[in-house]
Amino acid sequence: MIQEFRLPDLGEGLPEAELVQWMVAEGDTVTLNQTIAEVETAKAVVELPSPYAGVVSKLHAQAGDIVAVGSVLIAYDLPGENGSGDAMRAGRAEVRAEASAPAEATAQAPAQTRAESRAETAAEAPAEEKAQPNLVGYGAAPQASGRPQRRARAAAASVSAPRADTAVLEAAPHDVLHAAETIDVPLERPRSTPPVRKLAKDLGIDLALVEPTGATGLITRGDVEAYAERVGARTPAVAEPESAESVPSTPAALAGREGPRETRTPIRGVRKHTAAAMVRSAFTAPHVTTFLTVDVTATTELLASLKADRSLEGHRIGILAVAAKAVCLALTRAPELNSRWDEENGEIVEFGYVNLGIAAATQRGLVVPNIRDADAMTLVELADAIGALAQTARAGKTAPAEMMGGTFSITNVGVFGVDAGTPILNPGEAGILALGAVRRQPWEHHGEIALREVMTLALSFDHRLVDGEQGSRFLADVGAILREPGRAMLLR
Template identity: 60%
Template sequence: MIREFPLPDLGEGLTESEVVAWRVAVGDRVELNQIVADVETAKAVVELPTPYAGVITALHAVEGETVNVGEPLFSCETGDGASGDSLPGAPATDASEPTPGDADAPSATTPERVPDAAPGPNLVGYGARDEGGPKRRARRAALAADLVPQSVVGGDGDAAAAATTVAAEHVVPRPERPRSTPPVRKLARDLGVDLESVPGTGERGLITRADVEAAASAGPAADGRPTDATAGGERRMEAPSDVRIPIRGVRKHTAAAMVRSAFTAPHVTEFLTIDVTATMDFVRGLREDRAFAGHRITPLAVVAKAVCLAARRTPEVNARWEEDTQQIVQFAGVNLGIAAATDRGLVVPNVKAADRLTLVELADAIGELATTAREGRTAPADLTGGTISITNVGVFGIDAGTPILNPGEAAILAMGAVRRLPWEHRGEIALREVMTLSLSFDHRLVDGQQGAAFLTDVGAILRDPARALTMV
């Protein structure tokens, strides 16, 4: 039986996904829950497992093609049809079965193409459906038998053994694909770079973004062969050409979300410049403490903890405006979004129940989110349900900004670069470590006084981390 696998909804009503890379080819045998493709939604690159075990008979999209939810993505011969996988000991024919001479009888060697009776799964990681009956049965010999002409098997021979032998003789090993991540393969496709010719400089030969960019800048001469521009020993300058990048995936989603936010919520931004020397000394002390050797505690983690504590005292910043119900929802907990710049664009995964975590646990969670985001492996669930966010523009050397709210959130805090500046300290001028905080908020939910109170509480903790003990 051939089963068509329709593209499922990969999270919160997404309508389409782009095929970034296939992990299988037509003719490959796949096991239950084996990853068959990397697909890019408007939020993340996700690995798509198959709910079937069998042989891939068709791929209905090429890499780079966009597929709508519900459209077939691939077809798989599962071998569980009436003619393809009978149980051991079952009779070979049935009295009601049509004979080869019947005009209307379907071909015995052509698999029947039937749709799934049960509804398909709607999330990645769904696993296989419980369809009743035996969960897994041996199919290799039965599937191989369909590929072998009847003349190969004698009347009294072992059909299964002969079929398996002949099928094995026709297996052609597939060349190993160069090791790279889905975002890097997408970049190579956009730049017209053949990954087969790119040497990987990453760990264990992994092809990195820098490798692809270097190959693209080297142009056709990267393989050592002369080009038209250098033929005859003469080098001619070629006119630069415009670069056109398709608007899709994360970039498309981010653009739509930012436009919707900017023209829906009335933004107000407040700034606060503070002396964070005590916080930086606190972070350096934790890094030198052997008790925290397995954890990477950063100023971002301290700011995140300060935001969680300050949000308890000013719940208006941890809220949502519901237009449909004409209500303001103040959340009981903090799902803290952390903006991350990736090869595919800006994503904002969030730490669930961040207000319940210790500083060390929060630092670990932020580090894990950042790693998975850069690798393009962020789960759709981690990109939804955020209540308030932080963006660290300081890592780019920026002092302050006016961040745009994530749709559905009331506030976002930008932390600027830490700089050593002359600063008033205990009645004297001294070189201190200084940071600027920028808080943007939705003026429908948060008044100026409430925004200032929240920002002041965050600043107080960063001036003196011990102040956090008074806010617990």
């Protein structure tokens, strides 16, 4: 029996998702919870596990398609209770055997006869199926090990043809590549992430020629860059016009320029979501930004001593972790910064916990996953949580749930050498703190001029929830802790 699987709501209320790649093809036998596809929402790349065990009968979308939630994504041929599923699979095996025969033998068996045979076999399937749990996009059992079984595809050209018929391969719903011109069985597209595929395309590199170095077989950015360095790959230049008289003369300064003069990228995924959220935030919450420049020499000395402590070996504690701890402590004295304006219910929601968002710049755009109950963590625990969060974000594996429910955020623009900025609030939050670069510069210290480690803090807050005094006191508290980390002992 044919069973359809529709794209589920992935738990974040988004209306659509982009199909990144299929992990199966039509004719594959899949098991329950085996990964069948990767889809990219406005927040993350999500793996879809199979809600059924059976044979893939049809793929209803191609890589790059935007699929609406609730639309049919894939159809399965499920085995019946009377064992007719085995007969159906046997029938398909016969068809595959016929397709693998030479062109002369194939010509003797008309396609119409084989189609009728398949129709008769399908008609014998029972009207009811064995119920399989519909997991709505999320798996509950261990994923099957090994790769899915591939159905052999016959070459469209005759035996005497020098290469396979590329028109047939291009029409296939599953992405396929030739390992060589003489191979007539298409292979699965090399596994990689969307940013890596874009990099390879920009460099003019065929991913089928790149050897993955990791144990998982996933081609990484480093693999592509290493291959490009070996072969000297460069971005293809724009093709020359047929006639030099048909276009104006090119200035000498542009004669050696390579690559297209402009590139258009569809506004999708994280970047589209971030843009909409920032516009909504900027035109909904009245932003106010205050600045404070702080001598953080004592904090940098503390970090140096922690780095030399053997008992903390393996923990990377940096200025961001100390700032995160300072924010959690300061919020206990400024609960207005840890609240939300609930327009729908006409209420101000004040949180008794801190879900601390950490802005992370990735190849897919800016994401702000948050650390749950950060206020209950020690400095070491915060540092470990920030490191794990950043690693997950860079790999594009941040779950949508990890980017929801934040109460306050931090963005570290100092890592880019920037001194200060005016950060925009994450929607639904009352405050966001930007950390500038730590610079060694002349500074007044104990009545004298000395070289000190200095950084600038920028706090943006929602003026509906926080007035100038409250915001300034909060920023002063954070600055005081960074100036003298021992002051944290005075705060709850």
